[in-house]
Amino acid sequence: MRLSLVMPIAVLAFTSLTPALKAQTASSPAALTPPMGWNSWNYFAGKVDDKGVRAAADQIVSTGMKDAGYIYVNIDDTWEGKRDENGMLHTNDKFPDMKALADYVHSKGLKIGIYSGPGTRTCAGYEASLGHEEQDAKMYADWGIDYLKYDLCSFRSDVMQKQSPNDKAEQMRLMHAAYEKMGKALKATGRPIVYSLCQYGWDSVWEWAPALGGNLWRTTGDIQPNWNSMYTILSQQAGLEGYAGPGHWNDPDMLEVGNGRLSPAENRTHFSMWAMLAAPLLAGNDLPNMKPEVKAILTNRDVIAIDQDKLGKQASRVYSEGEVDVWMRHLSGGAVAVAVLNAGSDRYSTHPFHLDLAKLGLHGEQKGKDLWTGKNVALTQGMPLELPSHDILLVRIDAPK
Numbered sequence: 001m002r003l004s005l006v007m008p009i010a011v012l013a014f015t016s017l018t019p020a021l022k023a024q025t026a027s028s029p030a031a032l033t034p035p036m037g038w039n040s041w042n043y044f045a046g047k048v049d050d051k052g053v054r055a056a057a058d059q060i061v062s063t064g065m066k067d068a069g070y071i072y073v074n075i076d077d078t079w080e081g082k083r084d085e086n087g088m089l090h091t092n093d094k095f096p097d098m099k100a101l102a103d104y105v106h107s108k109g110l111k112i113g114i115y116s117g118p119g120t121r122t123c124a125g126y127e128a129s130l131g132h133e134e135q136d137a138k139m140y141a142d143w144g145i146d147y148l149k150y151d152l153c154s155f156r157s158d159v160m161q162k163q164s165p166n167d168k169a170e171q172m173r174l175m176h177a178a179y180e181k182m183g184k185a186l187k188a189t190g191r192p193i194v195y196s197l198c199q200y201g202w203d204s205v206w207e208w209a210p211a212l213g214g215n216l217w218r219t220t221g222d223i224q225p226n227w228n229s230m231y232t233i234l235s236q237q238a239g240l241e242g243y244a245g246p247g248h249w250n251d252p253d254m255l256e257v258g259n260g261r262l263s264p265a266e267n268r269t270h271f272s273m274w275a276m277l278a279a280p281l282l283a284g285n286d287l288p289n290m291k292p293e294v295k296a297i298l299t300n301r302d303v304i305a306i307d308q309d310k311l312g313k314q315a316s317r318v319y320s321e322g323e324v325d326v327w328m329r330h331l332s333g334g335a336v337a338v339a340v341l342n343a344g345s346d347r348y349s350t351h352p353f354h355l356d357l358a359k360l361g362l363h364g365e366q367k368g369k370d371l372w373t374g375k376n377v378a379l380t381q382g383m384p385l386e387l388p389s390h391d392i393l394l395v396r397i398d399a400p401k
């Protein structure tokens with residue numbers, strides 16, 4: 001599939017920001033571009049330990065991922081031990097000294113993240129933060145934590161269903177209040193800590209999370225390392241582009257690049273589209289055993305530059321024709337990125353996909369760069385594209401017409 005694409009930008013209707021979002025954008029010092037790093041859950045789940053996190057930090061440096069922008073080393077669920085008589089939460093045996101681990105990660109020029117939730121228990125059944133929000137936030141700050149993922153889980157049964165079994169709206173208000181409480185507790189520490197909401201998109205979280213101090217919020221359920229999961233989540237991001245911007249991002253979940261049954265084409269498409277979505281790029285694979293082709297995808301600087309573009313505008317799905325989707329993202333300096341992705345079977349020269357540049361607001365030949373071959377391409381109106389199944393054409397056009 002080689003394609004040429006070109007042209008100026010389509011006039012896409014980006015939802016204008018609400019005053020609350022504008023205020024957040026102006027004041028938030030954290031996550032001015034989508035956070036990049038690694039998270040333990042997608043590959044290690046409950047097997048994560050101190051040694052594995054140190055190894056991940058080492059690999060982020062030695063593989064060149066750090067230089068490519070991956071900075072956060074995030075410990076997900078299962079680090080938690082028990083609370084003592086003062087309510088202080090301790091780590092479990094897998095993490096003998098969290099402060100020392102944070103110091104180690106920082107010594108590599110990286111940042112460290114951690115995980116909790118507003119209920120009594122995390123999703124994996126470990127101790128969470130209900131009733132200890134300020135205490136936990138202060139402890140994170142004392143350890144030197146830079147990022148918190150806060151996962152709803154047992155708050156549903158502990159509080160929402162218990163306190164208001166028959167009133168869904170009140171349940172949602174309780175949920176907002178719980179996220180606000182931790183947002184305030186983090187702020188009160190005085191340490192910049194990226195605040196990541198994880199409640200699977202309930203109650204249109206993108207509409208209220210920024211005002212509560214959220215820097216990113218999961219929009220959807222948990223990703224799995226297979227095409228159907230990734231593509232379903234991707235499709236559910238269409239229309240949310242107005243809610244993303246510097247300091248506040250939609251989070252379609254962590255990367256599965258290099259995990260499970262994803263083929264090389266599927267890994268490329270997943271990574272390309274998360275970049276188009278201005279999504280956090282949190283690798284979730286086994287870094288010490290990463291295959292070269294996976295590393296090449298995760299460290300593609302041109303694709304990362306799309307994700308990290310300073311303008312912070314998330315892509316829109318401009319049109320679909322059957323199982324081919326065409327997305328476009330506006331970039332700083334008037335550039336655009338165009339992605340053509342084939343979710344169906346192979347398209348051969350007998351019946352290729354014909355790219356309609358006019359639908360993108362582009363007129364005439366568009367000169368650009370194919371970000372996976374690195375070659376210059378020209379896109380023209382109606383040009384035929386032979387697209388392999390589940391593969392993507394991703395083109396950057398610096399001077400669209």
Ligand code: GLA
Pocket residue numbers: 041076077122123124151198221222
């Ligand atoms: C939930 C989250 C996942 C992960 C697990 C940990 O399922 O959505 O991303 O954090 O909990 O238990």
